[in-house]
Amino acid sequence: MSFFKTDERLEALAEKALENCEKPFKEIDSITEYNTKKVLSAFINNSISESHFAASTGYGYNDRGRDSLEEVFAQCVGAESSLIRHNFVSGTHTLTVALFGLLRPGDTMLCLTGRPYDTLIGVLGIDGESDGSLKDFKINYEQVDLKADGTPDMLAIEQALKQKNYKMAYIQRSKGYSLRPSLSVEKIGEMAALVKKLSPKTIVLVDNCYGEFVEKTEPVEVGCDIMAGSLIKNAGGGIASTGGYIAGKKELVEKCSYRLTAPGVGAEVGASLGHTRELYMGLFSAPHVVGEALKTAVFAAALFKSLGYKVSPEVDAKRTDIIQTIELGNPESLIDFCRGIQSGSPIDSFAAPEPSEMPGYDCDIIMAAGAFTLGSSIELSADAPLREPFAVFLQGGLNFHSAKVGVMLAAQKMLENGRCNI
Numbered sequence: 001m002s003f004f005k006t007d008e009r010l011e012a013l014a015e016k017a018l019e020n021c022e023k024p025f026k027e028i029d030s031i032t033e034y035n036t037k038k039v040l041s042a043f044i045n046n047s048i049s050e051s052h053f054a055a056s057t058g059y060g061y062n063d064r065g066r067d068s069l070e071e072v073f074a075q076c077v078g079a080e081s082s083l084i085r086h087n088f089v090s091g092t093h094t095l096t097v098a099l100f101g102l103l104r105p106g107d108t109m110l111c112l113t114g115r116p117y118d119t120l121i122g123v124l125g126i127d128g129e130s131d132g133s134l135k136d137f138k139i140n141y142e143q144v145d146l147k148a149d150g151t152p153d154m155l156a157i158e159q160a161l162k163q164k165n166y167k168m169a170y171i172q173r174s175k176g177y178s179l180r181p182s183l184s185v186e187k188i189g190e191m192a193a194l195v196k197k198l199s200p201k202t203i204v205l206v207d208n209c210y211g212e213f214v215e216k217t218e219p220v221e222v223g224c225d226i227m228a229g230s231l232i233k234n235a236g237g238g239i240a241s242t243g244g245y246i247a248g249k250k251e252l253v254e255k256c257s258y259r260l261t262a263p264g265v266g267a268e269v270g271a272s273l274g275h276t277r278e279l280y281m282g283l284f285s286a287p288h289v290v291g292e293a294l295k296t297a298v299f300a301a302a303l304f305k306s307l308g309y310k311v312s313p314e315v316d317a318k319r320t321d322i323i324q325t326i327e328l329g330n331p332e333s334l335i336d337f338c339r340g341i342q343s344g345s346p347i348d349s350f351a352a353p354e355p356s357e358m359p360g361y362d363c364d365i366i367m368a369a370g371a372f373t374l375g376s377s378i379e380l381s382a383d384a385p386l387r388e389p390f391a392v393f394l395q396g397g398l399n400f401h402s403a404k405v406g407v408m409l410a411a412q413k414m415l416e417n418g419r420c421n422i
């Protein structure tokens with residue numbers, strides 16, 4: 001019995017595409033297995049038991065489950081110390097806590113990866129006035145633009161670091177809404193080494209969003225000092241219903257904790273309210289779920305490549321995040337693609353995404369998301385700014401088999417409406 005209507009020619013194309021996925025799927029499985037063992041051993045080393053799931057209220061003093069989770073998480077990502085909490089409201093908030101926790105008035109931060117992710121612009125205060133931004137607190141921002149091919153300009157970074165004393169070097173691992181390649185952990189390690197060679201005291205902070213558990217190592221294991229990310233992306237394993245993490249050098253994480261709660265109090269407080277179990281469970285599943293999302297991305301790349309579209313990364317490329325871009329060429333195709341994805345989602349499948357204005361963007365945005373957790377992008381989701389080259393950014397998939405349906409329905413919708421040929 002078939003539950004979804006898809007064209008026979010498309011099914012045949014998908015079969016072939018899956019054959020091309022064999023090698024990358026094997027590689028993904030081996031990384032998933034490695035990271036799953038890394039996470040499992042951290043649980044075992046810390047003797048986690050059911051009693052760690054107990055909810056604390058009020059100030060949350062002596063919350064053993066919360067404190068142990070921070071030990072476990074640190075071990076999972078190769079950090080000295082971590083904060084992992086439901087109290088972080090988003091990835092942007094988590095990065096904001098890290099930036100304000102580490103920078104002081106008069107300091108200058110240098111972004112090594114061009115213009116940062118859209119939601120950080122207001123935090124930095126670099127596009128005009130922004131009340132409460134880093135700029136408002138007399139913290140200066142400078143950036144080294146990426147080269148024309150979208151890779152970091154190592155020479156320009158070296159020159160900048162030789163000229164001035166920077167308190168922080170900031171690296172964004174994932175491409176965000178740009179079409180540049182995401183940065184491998186190896187490349188991030190090279191950048192950190194360059195910073196430390198020229199300016200050992202400069203703090204290297206990494207925006208690690210969408211990168212956790214995609215490779216066998218994390219940025220803090222290759223010379224970066226501290227990193228941050230969201231729990232409704234990779235590190236929450238599709239189970240955490242909100243939250244974020246900061247992980248890295250102990251004294252730096254401590255500074256961030258003073259900004260998260262209050263100076264002098266730091267990580268000692270924060271009621272877990274019963275969220276601890278889902279954070280443990282999400283972390284436990286995260287390497288596997290990230291593997292499923294990666295398989296979804298690879299399959300989408302293979303299928304849409306065979307339909308004639310430009311995809312990035314390529315099917316067999318080494319990956320460092322869960323994002324797949326597909327250049328669809330026109331707004332009609334973007335809309336059909338997103339509606340197809342939405343129609344194959346477990347939640348809100350009946351909704352038809354429409355492009356609309358979003359604060360901070362210079363064009364309309366269309367988003368497909370039929371998720372158990374609102375805005376979760378470790379669940380299958382697709383979004384796109386309606387501008388040249390009309391690229392869709394696809395990510396997530398809690399399990400490959402259901403996410404594959406979404407990808408197939410995206411192609412089906414485009415085929416039905418005559419946007420592509422087989």
Ligand SMILES: *Cc1c(COP(=O)(O)O)cnc(C)c1O
Pocket residue numbers: 090091092093117119172174175176207209210230
């Ligand atoms: C998702 C993301 C963030 C944080 O975004 P939130 O929506 O606030 O969680 C920051 N940087 C990058 C590169 C991201 O992908």
